[in-house]
Amino acid sequence: MSHDQSWGGMAQGLLVLGVLWWAWASYAWLTSVIDPEAGAVRLAFFAAMASMLIAAICVPEAFDNLALAFALAIGVFRVAHIALFMIASADAPDLRRSVTALAVSTAIAVAILATASAFDGLPQAALWVLALALDFGGPYFFGVKGWQLAPGHFAERHGLIIIIALGESIVDIGSGAAGHLDFQIGAAAVLGVGVAAALWWVYFDVVALVSARRLAAAPPGPVQNALARDSYTYLHLSLVAGIVLTAYGLEEVLAHTDEHLHWITAFALCGGIALYLLGLVAFRYRQKGGWNRYKPICAALLLILIPIATTISSLATLAIATALLALLVVREHSSYDERRRELRSGNTMA
Numbered sequence: 001m002s003h004d005q006s007w008g009g010m011a012q013g014l015l016v017l018g019v020l021w022w023a024w025a026s027y028a029w030l031t032s033v034i035d036p037e038a039g040a041v042r043l044a045f046f047a048a049m050a051s052m053l054i055a056a057i058c059v060p061e062a063f064d065n066l067a068l069a070f071a072l073a074i075g076v077f078r079v080a081h082i083a084l085f086m087i088a089s090a091d092a093p094d095l096r097r098s099v100t101a102l103a104v105s106t107a108i109a110v111a112i113l114a115t116a117s118a119f120d121g122l123p124q125a126a127l128w129v130l131a132l133a134l135d136f137g138g139p140y141f142f143g144v145k146g147w148q149l150a151p152g153h154f155a156e157r158h159g160l161i162i163i164i165a166l167g168e169s170i171v172d173i174g175s176g177a178a179g180h181l182d183f184q185i186g187a188a189a190v191l192g193v194g195v196a197a198a199l200w201w202v203y204f205d206v207v208a209l210v211s212a213r214r215l216a217a218a219p220p221g222p223v224q225n226a227l228a229r230d231s232y233t234y235l236h237l238s239l240v241a242g243i244v245l246t247a248y249g250l251e252e253v254l255a256h257t258d259e260h261l262h263w264i265t266a267f268a269l270c271g272g273i274a275l276y277l278l279g280l281v282a283f284r285y286r287q288k289g290g291w292n293r294y295k296p297i298c299a300a301l302l303l304i305l306i307p308i309a310t311t312i313s314s315l316a317t318l319a320i321a322t323a324l325l326a327l328l329v330v331r332e333h334s335s336y337d338e339r340r341r342e343l344r345s346g347n348t349m350a
Contacts, residue, residue: 001248003060005264010245012063015128017244018237019074019113020059022135023052025233026081028157032150033088033095041087044080051076063124067117075110082106094146105138136234144225151224155212158232162203165240166196169247177254184257188315191322192250198325199243199276202295206336207280214287231286238279245272253314261317266309270321274299277328294335298328 001013027048034041051073058070082103089095109131116127173192177185211231218224249269252261261269277299284292301324309317 001268002251005262007264010248010264010268011125013244013248014241015125015132016059016062017241018132019128020055021237021240022132023055023074023077023081024161025237026078028154028233029147029149030081030084030088031157032154033092033148034084035088038087041084044084044087048077048080048084051080067124068114071110071114071117074113078106078110092146092148095148096146098142098144098146101142102138105134105142109134109138139229139233144222144229147225149220149225149228151216151218151228152212154228154232155208155215158236159204159208159212162236162239162243163200165243165247166200169196169243169250172247172251173254175251175254184315185254188254188257188318191315191318192254194322195246195250195273195318195325198322198329199246199273201329202277202280202325202332203239205333207284211283211287227287231283235279235283235286238282239276242272242274242276242279245269245275248272250318253318257315258313260311261309261314263306263310265314266306266317269317270302270305270309273321273325274302277302292332294328294331298324 001010003009004012036042036045055070055073055077058066058073061067062070082099085099085102086096089099112127112131112134116124116131119127170193173189173196177189215224215227215231218227245268249261249265249272252265253269277295281292281295281299284290302321305317305320305324
């Protein structure tokens with residue numbers, strides 16, 4: 001996205017993220033049931049690691065010269081995933097049937113992704129969307145019966161991927177400065193860390209704890225599996241996408257602190273944070289059935305900030321966004337109060 005600062009470049013970046021997310025999420029389910037110490041399992045994991053490294057190398061050209069190589073590398077990664085699930089399901093007929101259905105949708109999606117490499121522009125993007133729709137739609141339409149889950153491990157994996165994404169956003173802050181430092185760059189760097197800290201806070205302070213406990217308390221089987229699929233496999237993508245967009249916006253702020261943001265980068269920064277917050281709202285709704293009124297208000301204010309960001313300095317935009325997040329953190333922290341202390345001591349599920 002940073003090398004192709006257009007709406008098309010942003011869309012392509014998010015499509016690549018979708019493919020990578022689904023590949024990672026598939027393995028999050030796998031590690032609930034596989035024994036990583038078995039020899040054959042280790043070899044399959046190493047093969048998957050190698051294929052994903054090749055895919056990562058191809059990412060900058062995933063829609064151009066390395067489109068086919070990217071699709072084939074993802075295909076090997078997904079084949080290793082299915083092979084590992086077949087090993088894990090040897091003594092579980094219901095799981096084996098679910099894996100077989102997943103193998104069919106995986107094969108079709110990867111074939112479409114490979115076919116897309118022969119096209120350019122809109123047809124290529126349309127095939128990517130179709131491949132992702134098949135991937136994401138497979139577990140929804142095939143159902144969740146038969147899948148097995150270690151809820152504590154599963155929730156922890158998703159929490160860790162949020163931490164990794166936030167850490168990478170801080171790396172982008174440094175790369176945006178590119179070895180230069182003055183007062184404005186220093187201020188922007190500090191504010192950028194404040195944004196990352198606030199995004200961490202609104203997830204890990206309470207939400208991550210409550211959601212992990214609700215998942216563990218859900219009845220094992222279809223109910224628990226559906227909750228894991230919807231709230232983690234599906235909705236956590238919006239959190240990671242929000243962090244990616246925010247990191248892209250932060251990088252541009254650090255590179256041009258005294259200039260205004262263009263529409264694309266303003267949308268990335270403000271819209272990325274808003275997407276993250278709205279993802280948390282949807283996450284809570286799926287988990288509990290209730291709405292958090294503070295996060296939608298903050299997200300709305302950030303969306304209103306987008307056109308304003310095209311007329312004021314990028315540093316001022318970042319300062320406003322950081323201030324809004326700080327107010328959100330303070331308000332939520334005070335509203336949880338006693339319940340928060342009880343939750344962190346392990347005495348309540350609410």
